[in-house]
Amino acid sequence: MATIKDVAERAGVSVMTVSRVINNSRYVSQETREKVERAMKELGYVPNALAHGLITKRTHVLGLIVSDITNPFFTTIARGVEDTAIKNGFNIILCNTDEDVEKEEKYIDLLLRKRVEGIILSPADCNKRDGIERIIMRNVPLVLIDRCIDGLNLDCVYSDSISGAYELTKYLVSLGHKRIGIIVGPRRISTARDRIEGYKKALQEAGIPIDEALIRWGEKYSREDGYKNTKELLATNSPPTAIFGGNRLITVGILKAIRELGLKIPDDISVVSFDEVEDMSVTNPFLTVVSQDSYKMGVIAVECLLKRIKEKDKSFNAPQNIVLQPELVIRESCRALKEVKGESLVEF
Amino acid sequence: MATIKDVAERAGVSVMTVSRVINNSRYVSQETREKVERAMKELGYVPNALAHGLITKRTHVLGLIVSDITNPFFTTIARGVEDTAIKNGFNIILCNTDEDVEKEEKYIDLLLRKRVEGIILSPADCNKRDGIERIIMRNVPLVLIDRCIDGLNLDCVYSDSISGAYELTKYLVSLGHKRIGIIVGPRRISTARDRIEGYKKALQEAGIPIDEALIRWGEKYSREDGYKNTKELLATNSPPTAIFGGNRLITVGILKAIRELGLKIPDDISVVSFDEVEDMSVTNPFLTVVSQDSYKMGVIAVECLLKRIKEKDKSFNAPQNIVLQPELVIRESCRALKEVKGESLVEF
DNA sequence: ATGAAAGCGCTAACAA
DNA sequence: TTGTTAGCGCTTTCAT
Numbered sequence: 001m002a003t004i005k006d007v008a009e010r011a012g013v014s015v016m017t018v019s020r021v022i023n024n025s026r027y028v029s030q031e032t033r034e035k036v037e038r039a040m041k042e043l044g045y046v047p048n049a050l051a052h053g054l055i056t057k058r059t060h061v062l063g064l065i066v067s068d069i070t071n072p073f074f075t076t077i078a079r080g081v082e083d084t085a086i087k088n089g090f091n092i093i094l095c096n097t098d099e100d101v102e103k104e105e106k107y108i109d110l111l112l113r114k115r116v117e118g119i120i121l122s123p124a125d126c127n128k129r130d131g132i133e134r135i136i137m138r139n140v141p142l143v144l145i146d147r148c149i150d151g152l153n154l155d156c157v158y159s160d161s162i163s164g165a166y167e168l169t170k171y172l173v174s175l176g177h178k179r180i181g182i183i184v185g186p187r188r189i190s191t192a193r194d195r196i197e198g199y200k201k202a203l204q205e206a207g208i209p210i211d212e213a214l215i216r217w218g219e220k221y222s223r224e225d226g227y228k229n230t231k232e233l234l235a236t237n238s239p240p241t242a243i244f245g246g247n248r249l250i251t252v253g254i255l256k257a258i259r260e261l262g263l264k265i266p267d268d269i270s271v272v273s274f275d276e277v278e279d280m281s282v283t284n285p286f287l288t289v290v291s292q293d294s295y296k297m298g299v300i301a302v303e304c305l306l307k308r309i310k311e312k313d314k315s316f317n318a319p320q321n322i323v324l325q326p327e328l329v330i331r332e333s334c335r336a337l338k339e340v341k342g343e344s345l346v347e348f
Numbered sequence: 349m350a351t352i353k354d355v356a357e358r359a360g361v362s363v364m365t366v367s368r369v370i371n372n373s374r375y376v377s378q379e380t381r382e383k384v385e386r387a388m389k390e391l392g393y394v395p396n397a398l399a400h401g402l403i404t405k406r407t408h409v410l411g412l413i414v415s416d417i418t419n420p421f422f423t424t425i426a427r428g429v430e431d432t433a434i435k436n437g438f439n440i441i442l443c444n445t446d447e448d449v450e451k452e453e454k455y456i457d458l459l460l461r462k463r464v465e466g467i468i469l470s471p472a473d474c475n476k477r478d479g480i481e482r483i484i485m486r487n488v489p490l491v492l493i494d495r496c497i498d499g500l501n502l503d504c505v506y507s508d509s510i511s512g513a514y515e516l517t518k519y520l521v522s523l524g525h526k527r528i529g530i531i532v533g534p535r536r537i538s539t540a541r542d543r544i545e546g547y548k549k550a551l552q553e554a555g556i557p558i559d560e561a562l563i564r565w566g567e568k569y570s571r572e573d574g575y576k577n578t579k580e581l582l583a584t585n586s587p588p589t590a591i592f593g594g595n596r597l598i599t600v601g602i603l604k605a606i607r608e609l610g611l612k613i614p615d616d617i618s619v620v621s622f623d624e625v626e627d628m629s630v631t632n633p634f635l636t637v638v639s640q641d642s643y644k645m646g647v648i649a650v651e652c653l654l655k656r657i658k659e660k661d662k663s664f665n666a667p668q669n670i671v672l673q674p675e676l677v678i679r680e681s682c683r684a685l686k687e688v689k690g691e692s693l694v695e696f
Numbered sequence: 697a698t699g700a701a702a703g704c705g706c707t708a709a710c711a712a
Numbered sequence: 713t714t715g716t717t718a719g720c721g722c723t724t725t726c727a728t
Contacts, residue, residue, distance in 0.1 A: 001486070003721055014699045019723060027697055041563070044485055049461040050407070051721035054398045055704050061441070061462070068425045069417070079418045082444055091458060093409070093443045096430055110439060113397040114409070138349070139394055224667075255631040278420075278626055282571065283603040351705055362715045367707060375713055398704035402720050 002043035007028045011039035022047050031118065034037060047201060050246050062305065063119040065095040065112035066145075071249060074122070078255075080298025081120060086307055090117070098113045099124045099186070099220050105131045112138055118305040120298075122146045126190040143310035145301045146319070147190045155308065157301045161191045161274070164326035165198025166288040168244060168272045171288070171328065173206045176337035177242040177270065181214045181233045183254065184246030185221030190219065195246050195274055214240055226253025234261060234269075241337060242270035248277045250285070266335035274326075287333045290326045295325065335341060350391035370395050381648070383562050401463065406476060410653065411459035411467040413443040413452060413536060414493075415569075421625045422470070423640050424495060428646025429468060436654055445658035447472045447534070450559075453479045460486055466653040468646075470494045474538040489656035495538045495648045502686045503656065505649045505670045512638040512674035513546025514619045516592060519636070519676065521554045524685035525590045525618065529581040531602065532594030533569030540565065543594050543622055548648045559605070562588055566598060574601025590618035596625045599635070614683035622674075635681045638650070638674045643645060645672060 218225025566573025
């Protein structure tokens with residue numbers, strides 16, 4: 001494998017001159033430059049980024065840590081991240097934690113060893129600060145995405161779960177629903193808590209008492225969470241008239257359960273979702289959702305990170321939360337109810 | 349930022365001893381090891397993988413180049429790749445080419461500079477060999493995934509598109525379909541060519557003449573390709589009675605077009621797809637498909653790559669094609685036709 | 697415009 | 713078991 005030294009010898013110049021050519025320095029005569037470039041081509045020379053990075057302390061690599069790239073929400077974030085990174089000359093190392101804090105810590109360690117210049121993290125547990133603090137201690141720029149960490153002032157890009165859930169719930173309430181089931185992710189994740197908060201807020205505003213039995217915390221924001229909890233919710237004596245899916249995976253589980261039970265949407269039960277469900281939104285757009293622009297989240301996160309990298313050790317701008325507003329998209333998955341005498345509900 | 353030297357000084361040992369502790373060498377007394385570990389912890393020391401890699405020539409990084417991580421087929425591959433990589437102590441750098449050969453070449457160059465230990469590539473153009481040859485010249489292990497390169501003997505993990513398309517077409521033929529439209533990706537991609545080949549084979553076997561007007565090559569294996577070509581196919585004088593989607597994105601485009609035209613599946617038109625369509629397969633499994641195990645493809649590709657990395661410069665096993673058989677899943681998106689006098693088709 | 701010397705943080709190879 | 717020396721491939725600094 002040819003090194004800079006080999007190129008220098010072949011071109012009959014010093015390694016320093018070759019280095020200047022590689023890095024497009026002025027101060028190289030056209031003639032010399034051509035000689036060097038010819039030598040590089042002839043030798044099939046590829047600069048060694050390790051050696052370069054060892055000296056310059058710049059690797060042009062960012063780390064992206066999410067729970068599961070297979071979740072289209074994170075896939076799209078990843079695409080936004082990668083596009084923006086490459087546009088700025090950075091590569092992305094991808095990490096899947098599966099909502100496991102230990103895996104997350106291992107990834108953080110690996111990324112730190114590899115001297116990534118910044119990390120975009122969607123934390124597996126919004127209460128745990130160990131991993132994050134190691135990043136900060138090492139002075140590696142960090143931007144949180146989708147989920148925030150309690151009591152830690154950090155750059156964070158996320159959508160407004162409280163308001164999104166509020167809107168969705170309020171919409172259901174406006175249709176006459178009073179018993180609304182909601183299935184979200186685990187308590188340790190900020191979006192789950194926020195979505196419950198928005199849900200409660202809408203009910204309280206409408207003077208509807210909150211029934212804790214209708215609130216379901218899942219284990220992993222997964223299809224299985226949606227499926228299992230829907231079955232349970234609908235097996236009770238007083239089942240909900242509507243179900244709120246806390247993310248797209250949960251919603252898919254909900255739809256599966258409802259299908260198996262032979263119920264029709266919206267005739268037998270109404271459904272809303274936090275987040276679009278892929279493909280379905282184009283092939284059969286019937287689901288009422290709150291939709292977030294996850295690609296944009298990825299773009300903004302990298303832009304924010306790049307800014308931090310540039311101003312590193314120079315300025316000290318306070319960290320900021322960048323909050324995107326999700327958009328309510330009303331389609332056909334909810335039915336209007338009318339209350340008739342007492343508690344029973346009847347169609348219009 | 350603490351270096352190995354700082355740790356050595358603090359622990360009162362030589363840097364070599366610290367190095368031995370980091371790399372879990374035996375030949376370090378328990379006592380010394382504890383001293384060193386304490387020093388590392390106190391200093392918040394994180395080993396520098398750049399310096400390490402510069403000497404050992406091992407970076408524990410693999411490159412994954414696909415057209416678009418946003419395509420669930422590649423997402424799942426990526427997950428299989430990442431899981432298997434991390435299990436073996438490797439990280440993944442993710443690259444999206446958007447089917448653009450120039451972008452692909454740029455990524456290859458970046459990966460080579462970063463001294464990745466191996467590359468998994470789904471080539472944007474199966475006829476272009478430049479990028480691939482640069483990888484091979486540099487002696488970096490390479491495994492192709494999903495798509496093969498013409499006339500180049502390389503490790504390649506893919507599913508049998510010919511047989512998958514053959515099965516799907518044969519199934520349609522068995523239902524009485526004779527005019528079957530097919531929409532695939534661009535000609536430069538091997539899977540598109542193979543799927544057409546399988547399609548033709550099934551028709552020929554059944555003695556059905558091939559109508560080139562029913563064969564549509566898309567530009568990017570995209571939803572738009574499916575949408576546009578379906579509209580065109582169905583606007584002709586003798587439209588097909590069935591449409592074959594060349595991948596899941598194309599199928600989604602097909603479904604969208606059919607929906608807009610107000611046609612019912614399978615009553616007005618039959619549809620089959622190469623590859624499952626996400627979520628739909630769980631919420632409403634009506635589509636007849638040939639399904640591939642893309643997660644497994646990712647796993648196998650890394651295993652193959654890792655083997656090559658291990659035996660690098662040692663043995664010279666011939667490259668191999670690892671071909672997975674896709675599985676025909678018959679559901680409810682196709683209707684049986686019966687031929688009545690001449691050319692007209694009538695329901696059973 | 698070009699080059700020489702020093703060294704980034706670490707390990708290989710040897711010595712003790 | 714531990715340490716010393718050399719050097720991985722490159723850039724920084726300073727000199728010419």
